[in-house]
Amino acid sequence: MYEVSVFVTAALLIVSGIFYAYYAWIGKTDPVLATWILMTVMLGLSFWMYWESPYKSWTxxxxxxxxxxxxxxxxFGVTVTHLRRGTLRIAFDVTQKWCLIGGVAIVPFWWITNNTLVSYVLVQLVAVVAILATAERLWNAERNSESLFLWVVAFFAMMCAIYPAWxxxxxxxxxYLGRAIPSTALIxxxxxRIERKVLLFSA
Structure with missing residues (x-):
């Protein structure tokens, strides 16, 4: 059961990432590059701190x-897509800029205190704020620029990851799951909500 849960989680997340990049390439989604840069920084910091913890494990x-x-x-897929279209532009909003600053500022705090757990929690809190910035964009959006199917796949992948954690x-x-699962559910x-709003206006 453990191996199955690990495999399903990894397969769903990796495949969904590949398909998301492909959807961006063919124009089925219109992702914001700054959002994915910020998410990469947050997950990169999370992984770095996790790997310095006594719990570190690939699975x-x-x-x-x-x-x-x-x-x-x-x-990678979103960057290449924007390069191909000639639309490569990185524009962080105010919240995203503060999240980047906050994420970077946690690193010296971690080195000084040598408290990996607290630093890891702080990164997750910054990630929550970053997700809220994305949520605000989606709340005000007139059309959907994301793939519902791929976000649902990611949600189920993280639900499968509960068993290995246990x-x-x-x-x-x-x-991490306590932050990622509700965040994904919100997205x-x-x-x-956007798709329903579009359907109502087009009816």
């Missing part, structure tokens, strides 16, 4: 380890 926190592959794949008693994994809700 215990499979949502994070595979999630990093997912995000890097998407960032088996390994991985505190860092629980913290799904907002995408559905």
């Amino acid at each position: 215990g926190n499979i949502a994070l380890t595979s999630g990093l592959v997912n995000i890097v794949t998407i960032l 088996v390994k008693h991985d505190t860092f994994s629980w913290i 799904i809700y907002l995408i559905v």
